[in-house]
Amino acid sequence: MTALQQHDGLVVDGLQINNWDRGLLEQLRTGGIDAVNATCAVWEGPEETLRAVGAWCQLAAQNPDLVVLADGVDEIRRARETGRVAVLLGFQNTSPFGDDYRMVEVFRRLGVQIAQLTYNIQNLVGGACYDPDDSGLTRFGRHVVSEMNRVGMMIDLSHVGNRTCRDGIDASAVPVSITHSNPTWFFDTPRNKPAEVICALADRGGVIGCCLYPNVLGGEHTTREQFCTMIARLVDEIGPDHVAVGSDCTQNWSESFVAWLRNGRWQPPEANPTPPTWPAWPQWFTGPADFPVLADGLDQAGLDEKTVRGVLGENWMRLFAEVLVPEVPR
């Protein structure tokens, strides 16, 4: 019996962006994952995203023994009770909302639980981590945040610019998330977050999901001990309730998908000085099925059982319980 199975909390992965099929859903069960934020839009606009949600509905209908598209914590718990994985549909961009704040409620009604404000480049909502200048949250962005609060959709700041992160934390009436980033003190890249952003997030009750994607982890040679020690230090810095995991697993894709993530439709492939390729993952964590090794690693990093439970899922559940709740219609 692994440490993961022993600790008896719900196991939640803050983000995966796989090319989903039955095999992957089985990997989640192998990994003991009870719920996952599954990205269903990155650059897609409203209509394209409707089709992506439709594809998820179909996959769930075809695999009712394995998966439930869950809305809120009660449905996540019910999924676990029936031995199924709860998938929380999520966006890594606000592009599915187009220029229309009303699309927030439309997609929430379709089951979308989480949306990241920007993905890599500036959009109508705010600035992003890979653009040189960050204008902060725009006026439209404030309407989007306010609608997300109202309809109970969790705000994610992972690929968001630091100034827009600060604005988003301040503008939101409820705590927000960074589903899949690490501190820059662990590995310095625009995709990771400086201490001031992480502290502001935690001060307001938010959660950061520490991330195993090699490009934000520091490469394939980063050890499990280094990763788990980072989590332990972060627990010391911001408290045990605000640290979690967002693996950013990217299973089952060809190379063309990483080019889509990097270039979208906004730059010609030839403008990208480094042709996109998938990075190699550390041998100790290559996909969702390896989730149990984290429990062992966190134990070895000296975290107590309650903290390990929080990091592996209960902290996400506490945040979900607080934010995935629609307000009474205004």
Place this chain on the structure above:
Amino acid sequence: MTALQQHDGLVVDGLQINNWDRGLLEQLRTGGIDAVNATCAVWEGPEETLRAVGAWCQLAAQNPDLVVLADGVDEIRRARETGRVAVLLGFQNTSPFGDDYRMVEVFRRLGVQIAQLTYNIQNLVGGACYDPDDSGLTRFGRHVVSEMNRVGMMIDLSHVGNRTCRDGIDASAVPVSITHSNPTWFFDTPRNKPAEVICALADRGGVIGCCLYPNVLGGEHTTREQFCTMIARLVDEIGPDHVAVGSDCTQNWSESFVAWLRNGRWQPPEANPTPPTWPAWPQWFTGPADFPVLADGLDQAGLDEKTVRGVLGENWMRLFAEVLVPEVPR
């Protein structure tokens, strides 16, 4: 015979955003206007804009005696020779391109001659005049500018933020336009342009269209003499080749359209502290048919005949001849 008819140059209006019908096309002829940049997208995305272009094709097909959808200066001159008005399809936003730089060429092939980089609020391309912060031209914005240069689509900076204006002027390989704004020294509003932007535009060979829309003119009581004296001073400051007119006529709309312009889909109507209404126009200029009064006014402001010809159309024609020219395919 009016001064307009005497001067014998082509008369070009830098921008109108009317709800077009046959009556309006007749008004253009009454006003002696040979060519106009006619807005066919403000907030619309790619598909909506295709429909707007389709509607223009239909209107042109139904009024072949009055109007030609013109591509470049040769077709504008040919329209005049056949007694018809040349309509240059134009965008007041880059929203029709979505997030896809390739849409620039698609819309250029459909006849779109001019596009403004942003409309009032930040988008994927850059910052806008009514947002508090302007991040400058984004990396996507640079690809859009470069594509517009390549396919021969004129860049318009009228509703663009000042920093993005400067970036756009610098990034473009060819001169750019401000189709419908005034200097802030004439009337200080975010929609008008500070001297440094206007000078940079003119230094690179661009043209500014002075604007009669009451909210950028200083209200309905601004006189023709004040407007024409402003143009004369601008001619002194930046030279006779860089000043033109962009009336911003807004004929034939109900009040709901001004609400669409102001709020788009990005803010709830109740968030706008001033419910949008159409402003009253000066009695001396209420629509396209009043264009001839400008010729008389410019004469009275002391401009010589050649300069009047430049301001009323030939400066736009010179710029169009330079920029509405697709490069050889790369």
